[in-house]
Amino acid sequence: MNVHDKYKPLTFWERTYLPGILAGLWLTARHFFRNLTIHILRSLRIKTDRLGAVTYQYPEILRPLFPRLRTMHRLTRREDGSPRCVACMMCETVCPARCIYIIADEKPDQQIEKVPKVFDIDLGLCIFCGYCVEACPEDAIRMDTGILEISNFTRNGMMLDMQTMLSLEPDHERYVKYNEKGEIVSAEYIEAKNDS
Amino acid sequence: MIEDIGIVIAKLVFVLLFALNFGGILTWVERKQSAVMQDRIGANRASIFGLRIIGLFHPLADAIKMFTKESFRPVNAEKFLFTVAPTISVFFALVGFAVIPFGDVIYIGDKAVNLQLAPLNVGVLYLFAVAGMAVYGVVLGAWASRNNYALLGGLRASAQMLSYEVALGVSIIGALMIYQTVDLQEIVRWQGQHYWGFILQPLGFLIFLTVGIAETKRVPFDPPEGESEIIGYFLEYSGMGFGMYFLTDFIETVMISAITVTLFFGGWQVPFLTAAGFVFPWGWEWSMSNWIVALLQVTSFTLKVMFFLWLQMLIRWTLPRFRYDQVIRLGWKFLLPLSLANILITGLVLVLIE
Numbered sequence: 001m002n003v004h005d006k007y008k009p010l011t012f013w014e015r016t017y018l019p020g021i022l023a024g025l026w027l028t029a030r031h032f033f034r035n036l037t038i039h040i041l042r043s044l045r046i047k048t049d050r051l052g053a054v055t056y057q058y059p060e061i062l063r064p065l066f067p068r069l070r071t072m073h074r075l076t077r078r079e080d081g082s083p084r085c086v087a088c089m090m091c092e093t094v095c096p097a098r099c100i101y102i103i104a105d106e107k108p109d110q111q112i113e114k115v116p117k118v119f120d121i122d123l124g125l126c127i128f129c130g131y132c133v134e135a136c137p138e139d140a141i142r143m144d145t146g147i148l149e150i151s152n153f154t155r156n157g158m159m160l161d162m163q164t165m166l167s168l169e170p171d172h173e174r175y176v177k178y179n180e181k182g183e184i185v186s187a188e189y190i191e192a193k194n195d196s
Numbered sequence: 197m198i199e200d201i202g203i204v205i206a207k208l209v210f211v212l213l214f215a216l217n218f219g220g221i222l223t224w225v226e227r228k229q230s231a232v233m234q235d236r237i238g239a240n241r242a243s244i245f246g247l248r249i250i251g252l253f254h255p256l257a258d259a260i261k262m263f264t265k266e267s268f269r270p271v272n273a274e275k276f277l278f279t280v281a282p283t284i285s286v287f288f289a290l291v292g293f294a295v296i297p298f299g300d301v302i303y304i305g306d307k308a309v310n311l312q313l314a315p316l317n318v319g320v321l322y323l324f325a326v327a328g329m330a331v332y333g334v335v336l337g338a339w340a341s342r343n344n345y346a347l348l349g350g351l352r353a354s355a356q357m358l359s360y361e362v363a364l365g366v367s368i369i370g371a372l373m374i375y376q377t378v379d380l381q382e383i384v385r386w387q388g389q390h391y392w393g394f395i396l397q398p399l400g401f402l403i404f405l406t407v408g409i410a411e412t413k414r415v416p417f418d419p420p421e422g423e424s425e426i427i428g429y430f431l432e433y434s435g436m437g438f439g440m441y442f443l444t445d446f447i448e449t450v451m452i453s454a455i456t457v458t459l460f461f462g463g464w465q466v467p468f469l470t471a472a473g474f475v476f477p478w479g480w481e482w483s484m485s486n487w488i489v490a491l492l493q494v495t496s497f498t499l500k501v502m503f504f505l506w507l508q509m510l511i512r513w514t515l516p517r518f519r520y521d522q523v524i525r526l527g528w529k530f531l532l533p534l535s536l537a538n539i540l541i542t543g544l545v546l547v548l549i550e
Contacts, residue, residue, distance in 0.1 A: 024514045024515065025511065031232075031233050032510070035232045035235060053232075055236050
């Protein structure tokens with residue numbers, strides 16, 4: 001197949017661009033009528049399984065997140081409830097934005113010598129790169145809470161302190177759900193109300 | 197005497213409400229239709245007391261925004277022209293609706309009321325005069341802004357509108373040769389007795405529709421406005437001035453639809469409907485009172501205009517925009533010779549028929 005075959009000279013009708021215009025108008029008109037019928041049927045509560053639009057109506061319907069997404073940080077705990085963090089300062093050192101502030105405290109345990117007294121992350125500076133998660137040797141910090149709504153009226157309010165981070169848990173509702181074979185289950189979020 | 201004035205005022209109110217309502221609703225239609233065409237939902241968040249009604253409050257929100265924004269006037273701008281130019285634009289867009297017939301004659305008591313605001317017998321010429329004056333609004337606004345880029349935008353717009361004025365006039369002549377009159381009400385009545393215009397003049401209809409869209413400076417013919425590519429002529433306007441240019445765009449769209457319907461699609465004619473009711477060719481008759489016939493005629497006119505508005509929105513959101521030299525070349529080198537050829541062919545066919 002010659003590469004020049006793609007660039008055949010246009011026929012007379014093609015040069016008027018009318019067939020192209022009509023084909024384009026036909027395509028959009030088809031989309032228009034199909035989506036309009038689906039919208040009307042959904043508003044009459046018939047056939048609500050087909051969607052007329054690909055829009056996620058945030059904040060009523062949330063877009064499902066994948067587990068790799070780096071969201072707000074949390075600190076994990078051991079079985080006895082104390083934080084896993086040993087204040088080794090690896091995350092503070094590797095952070096490119098230098099937004100982690102740790103002050104260590106003594107822990108009277110020969111195996112675990114330190115705990116953090118102050119562990120602050122300035123979310124106004126954080127670039128959500130995930131290096132702190134990779135650097136931590138204790139799996140103490142994770143970014144899997146699924147919280148994306150990080151905002152405040154003041155800069156000081158964007159500081160995330162240790163107590164908040166210890167109390168956060170991953171929000172399983174916002175993530176996609178996998179079945180035992182590892183495939184994504186057709187998620188229930190789609191069937192929620194998608195109003196026009 | 198008093199009832200004459202009352203009738204004229206009633207017709208005036210109807211025509212103004214028709215034009216302005218359609219202009220306002222077109223902002224909503226643009227957002228919703230483009231969204232439905234593109235598999236999206238469009239704007240649906242403006243709500244009053246929690247009621248959203250598919251985004252119909254957005255035109256209201258837009259109007260409130262336009263009213264409450266500061267109308268800023270640059271220091272060096274020509275004071276009078278700067279303030280008056282958007283008004284000129286809207287004026288000449290609205291005034292064209294005066295000669296569009298909405299229905300046939302209705303009888304109030306013993307008075308015959310022609311459902312047309314100004315029964316001029318030079319209707320078509322009046323329309324083109326008004327369309328020609330619409331250029332002034334654009335050029336004055338661009339010039340009075342004392343801004344070089346706005347001036348360039350205004351020059352682009354005026355050159356485009358002038359080029360397409362010629363093609364606008366010439367493309368109609370073929371149809372006028374067939375109708376033998378320039379009075380719009382007579383044209384619509386002729387179409388009721390014979391065939392609708394677009395069957396007899398398909399080429400003229402297509403050319404007129406294309407040129408009409410070019411006159412209103414909508415995509416695919418909107419290099420003057422540009423919309424995120426290039427500076428337009430309404431650069432220095434804000435608040436109500438910009439609102440008026442924005443409204444002119446939509447009202448001219450409605451006007452082009454109304455003129456196309458009147459000239460080529462039978463205006464207010466409903467198939468098989470005469471002044472006394474339905475008369476079907478296979479012998480059925482269904483006589484109706486004069487008021488119901490008039491109502492059907494006005495409804496049919498409105499539906500046809502709505503179809504053309506939908507079509508113009510479809511074209512706007514499907515086709516990419518022309519380059520500016522392509523626009524001018526299309527107007528002079530392609531559409532004008534084509535409409536002249538249309539006149540020749542129409543004349544030839546008319547002579548051969550007789």
